[in-house]
Amino acid sequence: MTMPDVPAISRFPVPALADLPEDLRARILEVQDKAGFVPNVFLVLAHRPDEFRAFFAYHDALMLKEGGGLSKAEREMIVVATSGAANCQYCVVAHGAILRIYEKNPLIADQVAINHRKADLTPRRRAMLDFALKVSLRSAEVDESDYARLREHGFTDEDAWDIAAIAAFFAMSNRLANMSGMRPNDEFYVMGRVPKR
Amino acid sequence: MTMPDVPAISRFPVPALADLPEDLRARILEVQDKAGFVPNVFLVLAHRPDEFRAFFAYHDALMLKEGGGLSKAEREMIVVATSGAANCQYCVVAHGAILRIYEKNPLIADQVAINHRKADLTPRRRAMLDFALKVSLRSAEVDESDYARLREHGFTDEDAWDIAAIAAFFAMSNRLANMSGMRPNDEFYVMGRVPKR
Amino acid sequence: MTMPDVPAISRFPVPALADLPEDLRARILEVQDKAGFVPNVFLVLAHRPDEFRAFFAYHDALMLKEGGGLSKAEREMIVVATSGAANCQYCVVAHGAILRIYEKNPLIADQVAINHRKADLTPRRRAMLDFALKVSLRSAEVDESDYARLREHGFTDEDAWDIAAIAAFFAMSNRLANMSGMRPNDEFYVMGRVPKR
Amino acid sequence: MTMPDVPAISRFPVPALADLPEDLRARILEVQDKAGFVPNVFLVLAHRPDEFRAFFAYHDALMLKEGGGLSKAEREMIVVATSGAANCQYCVVAHGAILRIYEKNPLIADQVAINHRKADLTPRRRAMLDFALKVSLRSAEVDESDYARLREHGFTDEDAWDIAAIAAFFAMSNRLANMSGMRPNDEFYVMGRVPKR
Amino acid sequence: MTMPDVPAISRFPVPALADLPEDLRARILEVQDKAGFVPNVFLVLAHRPDEFRAFFAYHDALMLKEGGGLSKAEREMIVVATSGAANCQYCVVAHGAILRIYEKNPLIADQVAINHRKADLTPRRRAMLDFALKVSLRSAEVDESDYARLREHGFTDEDAWDIAAIAAFFAMSNRLANMSGMRPNDEFYVMGRVPKR
């Protein structure tokens, strides 16, 4: 093994749980309770409580909202595809795990992260990721022809906003993770890869 | 003039002020009171109230916070430089206006948006924008040498987080503005260019 | 203000008016008479009189010629769009001013410099700038399909030459300005932005 | 699950084992015996027996040779890093599995495929991958300074040839896999991720 | 003349003919007999006999095979076009010479190396080189539309494999030549340019 014994999860200070404002601590304990561990993004961003609050409020508004034309798995697919293109360790590994679980597919996350064009995707999902990657990588070139192509695959304008907003939010997340050296929890790497026993 | 008579400020529906949740309306009236007009970003994002709330909470945490090693003008400089590189009309024009006003310099916004390397900048600010642009355009390549260079110019690690977080937040904003066709208010173009009478 | 008191207009020596050959001095006095000031490009290039003469002869053949299918404003639009893509301070700021004045539109120069796809442009002008930018950035890929698209918008082959030749000439100018650190006159920044009183 | 029931492993015909020349069949049975399944690259390239023979002769000369300054795990690291940069599903997934096993590290393959700069690597291995990626992506710029940097990390010129030759061979492999739609076996995705029971 | 008197043909050791394994020596003497000189690629790669054997076995399987829809000249065209795009001195100069001879056309190699879009090519050959360059430069984006376009020009799927495999093999060769500083023999530069007397 080439890893140092206890690798840092951030190049910035990581506050102790006890030192956090109550609302942050509550959120963190809630996610720990649900997931069985605390995803490092919560601890790394807790360094800046106001930014933490806004980050997760935005995240939840996009990723957890009820309704809309995108399934939760599809939203995670957008995260994984755009984060792969941005070479973001944390987002590919952590959201890849969530995608495998939501989609009950042990292969899809790696496929989408490496090259969505060769992934096992319906044409509708291929179009969704093509648009997400255009927003992520060349948003200045987005025009009405992009929305028209989405409509051909049954996406409404509201769905298009969702796709673009998720791609945009994770453009931010990728940069935060890359600048802070945010390390994915070891747990994520294997989640959703093997059937539960 | 090649402009249509009343150009749209978004390719998505823009809600009437009367139809907005109370907190959004209050925020919008407050900014109108202060600026004399409503910057279009408030109206365009009001299409999604939860996203509006998170967006401006995040914005304020980064751009309005007291303390820290970056002046408000320097924060706007980061916005203008990275938004220029992302070809974002709204962010360059609107934040360019704010930068001119904060900096009391009618030239600086255009200089920074076009090519920060040729702008009238101190070496410290040049280093700040070099880092911001690396986070914006090539964040996967950020490493400790970037932080070391910032320290040579007197920036602390906390300042570095601020620079990177602003660059990251506007990477998101640029994509939102580009996908929605967010139009800068005409008022911004001339603000801060001529002495007040 | 972050500017040094008297910023240099070139990293090369700038000759005194009195030391110039008679024809250069006459040209400079003529432009000063007309514009009210001497645009710095005349002074910077006067460092090399033979190059000055050829540069302005070429410039005038393209930008001042009578006839042809391009208005003078459209020619300036080509300059501003391609110079924005080349990150050239002098050309964006100086020709942006001229464009605002010719077009009597205080917004158009910033729009075209930042992202012509989102500017207030007719489809004809959009096609004109798409071609100009292809010549400027990827001329090796120009082929007959580009000329066909121009014809659909009413441009003749002679117009196409004009568009391409202006894009090519300013590809040269952008490089000369960038290498010499050619500084736009402060006057340009505000010209054409506010109605004359 | 979004996958078709039996996804193709190549967009070209895949010969039946019985129809193959004896030497190809023997090689394939040998690998099946050792790995427990036949990696698809053997079946896909068997479409062209002469190319199959040369491909695996070359592969073995680089990846299986005894001696030299690179461990087998390090050779696989080069494959994974350069194949990640080339967005090659087959090579990242299949060689990622081998890397995890050789290195007895369940995290290293994903880390190296996504962004080797943020992987758990010694400075020596970081330098090795920097060079491999330069050969893979910008070989025209390789010069003596690259060899000097490798020497600082203890690599001889012969090691440098090995690194470069592996990067070059997989530049070929990536293109073959991408053009043929070579599909990684499902088995690879989970290999080396969980301790054997 | 700016050349050193005896420029090296490789930055790695080049073995003496007498020290080579018998099969390598035989191959080299055979090519010398046929061409009148030993192309440097044989000497440079002889530094690694096993790699030499695999390299030329692969080369011969692709470039010398009988049958198939590509003429030998067309195969060389693929080499020259893709090697031009990879800035590989050895491959452009050596295979350019072979292309001129096969095609009995003194202009075609330079045309194809510099910009195949402006070369004297039939539409069929233009399509062949477009595909080869896509495999060489952006293989992750290859999809069925590329094969469909080739079919419109009369290429079968087997021809498509040939085109792609040659592009892939020379992607490897270009990197080997660039990393080793492989120098083209002076003889190649003028071969096929002037009528034999």
Added chain:
Amino acid sequence: MTMPDVPAISRFPVPALADLPEDLRARILEVQDKAGFVPNVFLVLAHRPDEFRAFFAYHDALMLKEGGGLSKAEREMIVVATSGAANCQYCVVAHGAILRIYEKNPLIADQVAINHRKADLTPRRRAMLDFALKVSLRSAEVDESDYARLREHGFTDEDAWDIAAIAAFFAMSNRLANMSGMRPNDEFYVMGRVPKR
């Protein structure tokens, strides 16, 4: 041979010599007298007499001027290197011929056009071409460190202007040649490759 019998030298009309203004005709006859044929650039640009005059005045000011620190061969080297990077058939082939003749070196033009880093160049000339290519490809990034590096190799600031101005002028020429489909005369391909008899 795949060439049409009489390939066009331009996609635009080429005027008959008899129809040209006297000064253009005189210049063309002069060059024909000296070279033995009329380089196509003269005929292609004669379509626009005013642009022809300015183009050659500029060309002569840069390429034919007496004095300065650059030999005529070095000036041609700048043309060939930057035109290779811009994939310009006419400029690489025509100026490659002139470079071979001036330098009395049959290899140098192909070397410099394909990859100047691997060409037979002194460190001084390597630095000259590095700067020329930066001006040609990334002029917005030129700064004082580039001039400092040139000085280390004995270039004055006036030499730097010459290098940059030649790179800039041929950035224009490359675009004019690419847009017009300017065809190099067949004569250029072999000039300077074989000793005169």
